Amino acid sequence: MKKLAIVSGKGGTGKTSLIGSFAALAGGSAVLVDGDVDAANLSLITGAKIVESNDFYVSKVAAIDQESCNACNLCLELCRFDAIKTGYSIDLIACEGCALCCYACPQGAIKMDDKLSGQWFVSETAYGTLVHARLGIAEENSGKLVTVIRNKGEELALAGGKDYLLIDGPPGIGCPVIASLSGMDRALVVTEPTVSGVHDLKRIIEVCLHFKVPVGVCINRCDLDEDKTSDIDSYCQEENIPVIGKIPYNQSFVHAMLSKMPLVKYDHGLISSLIEEVWDNFRS
Amino acid sequence: MKLLIASGKGGTGKTTVAVNLALAMAEKKIQLLDCDVEEPNAHLFLNPEYSSEVEIGIPVPSVDYSKCNFCGRCAEVCMFNALAVLKDQVMVLRELCHGCGSCAYLCPQKAIHEIECPIGQVEAGKAYQLDFIHGRLNPGEAMSPPLINAVKKAAAVDRITIIDAPPGTSCPVVSAAAGCDYCLLVTEPTPFGLNDLDLAYQMVLKLGTPAGVLINRCDIGDCAVEDYCNNNGLPLLYKIPWDMDLARLYARGEPVVLHIPVWKDRFREIFFHIQAARKVAMRR
Numbered sequence A: 001m002k003k004l005a006i007v008s009g010k011g012g013t014g015k016t017s018l019i020g021s022f023a024a025l026a027g028g029s030a031v032l033v034d035g036d037v038d039a040a041n042l043s044l045i046t047g048a049k050i051v052e053s054n055d056f057y058v059s060k061v062a063a064i065d066q067e068s069c070n071a072c073n074l075c076l077e078l079c080r081f082d083a084i085k086t087g088y089s090i091d092l093i094a095c096e097g098c099a100l101c102c103y104a105c106p107q108g109a110i111k112m113d114d115k116l117s118g119q120w121f122v123s124e125t126a127y128g129t130l131v132h133a134r135l136g137i138a139e140e141n142s143g144k145l146v147t148v149i150r151n152k153g154e155e156l157a158l159a160g161g162k163d164y165l166l167i168d169g170p171p172g173i174g175c176p177v178i179a180s181l182s183g184m185d186r187a188l189v190v191t192e193p194t195v196s197g198v199h200d201l202k203r204i205i206e207v208c209l210h211f212k213v214p215v216g217v218c219i220n221r222c223d224l225d226e227d228k229t230s231d232i233d234s235y236c237q238e239e240n241i242p243v244i245g246k247i248p249y250n251q252s253f254v255h256a257m258l259s260k261m262p263l264v265k266y267d268h269g270l271i272s273s274l275i276e277e278v279w280d281n282f283r284s
Numbered sequence B: 001m002k003l004l005i006a007s008g009k010g011g012t013g014k015t016t017v018a019v020n021l022a023l024a025m026a027e028k029k030i031q032l033l034d035c036d037v038e039e040p041n042a043h044l045f046l047n048p049e050y051s052s053e054v055e056i057g058i059p060v061p062s063v064d065y066s067k068c069n070f071c072g073r074c075a076e077v078c079m080f081n082a083l084a085v086l087k088d089q090v091m092v093l094r095e096l097c098h099g100c101g102s103c104a105y106l107c108p109q110k111a112i113h114e115i116e117c118p119i120g121q122v123e124a125g126k127a128y129q130l131d132f133i134h135g136r137l138n139p140g141e142a143m144s145p146p147l148i149n150a151v152k153k154a155a156a157v158d159r160i161t162i163i164d165a166p167p168g169t170s171c172p173v174v175s176a177a178a179g180c181d182y183c184l185l186v187t188e189p190t191p192f193g194l195n196d197l198d199l200a201y202q203m204v205l206k207l208g209t210p211a212g213v214l215i216n217r218c219d220i221g222d223c224a225v226e227d228y229c230n231n232n233g234l235p236l237l238y239k240i241p242w243d244m245d246l247a248r249l250y251a252r253g254e255p256v257v258l259h260i261p262v263w264k265d266r267f268r269e270i271f272f273h274i275q276a277a278r279k280v281a282m283r284r
Helices: A015-026 A074-078 A100-104 A142-159 A175-181 A195-210 A226-239 A252-258 A270-283 B014-024 B042-046 B073-077 B102-106 B145-153 B171-177 B191-207 B224-231 B244-252 B261-283
Strands: A002-007 A030-034 A049-064 A110-125 A128-135 A164-168 A186-191 A215-220 A243-247 B002-006 B031-034 B049-063 B083-085 B090-092 B112-127 B130-137 B161-164 B182-187 B211-216 B236-240
Touching: A002 A015, A002 A175, A002 A270, A015 A030, A015 A164, A015 A186, A015 A252, A015 A270, A030 A142, A049 A100, A049 A142, A074 A100, A100 A110, A100 B102, A110 A142, A128 A142, A142 A164, A142 A175, A175 A195, A186 A195, A186 A270, A195 A215, A195 A226, A195 B042, A195 B244, A215 A226, A215 A270, A226 A243, A226 B244, A243 A270, A252 B191, B002 B014, B002 B171, B002 B191, B014 B031, B014 B042, B014 B161, B014 B182, B014 B211, B014 B261, B031 B042, B031 B145, B042 B112, B042 B130, B049 B090, B049 B145, B073 B083, B073 B102, B102 B112, B112 B145, B130 B145, B145 B171, B171 B191, B182 B191, B182 B261, B191 B211, B191 B224, B211 B224, B211 B261, B224 B236, B236 B261
Parallel strands: A002 A164, A002 A186, A030 A128, A030 A164, A186 A215, A215 A243, B002 B161, B002 B182, B031 B130, B031 B161, B182 B211, B211 B236
Antiparallel strands: A049 A110, A110 A128, B049 B112, B083 B090, B112 B130
């Protein structure tokens, strides 16, 4: 089984549209994982039906028993996250769940409660199983939630004798991206020929190389700025990174999304054949 | 006014809006903070002259082996599994460390002190008439919130502040949003845009920050986002149509308000809409 991740650094470059198409092209031989647990969208274009839901408890949150608290102020002094509010209550959003206050409280007035950090799901789609999640709003630990669904995806792919594990990564370069990338056999970086696209491409490639994941690059909307596209080409050449696809700007990306379908199922023209080429190259 | 420019989905135009708003209102001596420290892009459009660069680190444990008796207490109290105590060694997994200080405070032997471990830089400078501050997370680092907080701490308090937020709805955005008194949610009229707007709106509701919506590329999709705003009493402040000039200037890193005068008027209008909506929200 090959483990493939799609990342981008910059958001909105077309990761999810591409992976939806890859799933359709894989024709049931892939398990899909939506690693963007903040704002998961892959289920919207794959006709996902949830078959299993699980609560995700990973963090704890402090709670102060007002009766035993003698207002000694130690918790407030020690907390580095400004999570102890005046009147000795806990700011549930600021609390990181480190438990220092709980251990340190001379009165034993603070306990740590489990906190529901999100939910994760196994869904059946028209193109194979999808494991996805919904991180609680304003929660942390997105990296851990990505690890949970990724492991589940891997387990299902192995059990089902699938050829591919396909992960749709979140934007950025922080913890959920690292959790999506590490240990992958290959990553596809989807970029666009804009100053932001080029800047973010270089940073995400650095992260991929840091975690020793081989990279290929796909330039989406490649005709938006031909100079920037050739900048990307020459940067990739210097770094010895293959550019495995270039896709021109096309409205069928939006139209397919509005029809809630992967692009290759919606449009059978040039764009679909270009996407198919990218997929064949990426998986080989 | 402290204005957060946010969106659940990446690539909807946050940076374009933040940069052009700030430039269009330059006479107000606006301060622009780029809090998307994983992939900061605003500087690409502003080419600021930096007057300071500060390394930012988080405190991570360092073990004094002349005092450590390998009792294992540090690993036991660490809620993030960032420490592992072996027979004759304490392993610090610093990418998991949240810098809470529990291990150092609770070590019975006082064998742990903390050392600053660099995660990125905060740079401050001037661009046009703007004060500009941003952070750059080092590629490979997982934890962006401490750097985001450092960017915000470097800002002046008595100024109109526009903050370009990272995408998503989890801890990095929450760090960027703290202390903001209005949030402009930038979205696009597609199923992904709608899904992620819903998540972002739930986030600002949870944070108690009043919000309004700007629909970018308002004519590429359907009317579901507009319906959503109407149904939820979420003020729709402005719509920007798809515009090839705008896209091409963006690709080259040129702020549109500096090139096409009518866009300056439009962004000033957007600013006044935001100011008015904020006033209405504050009266409630």
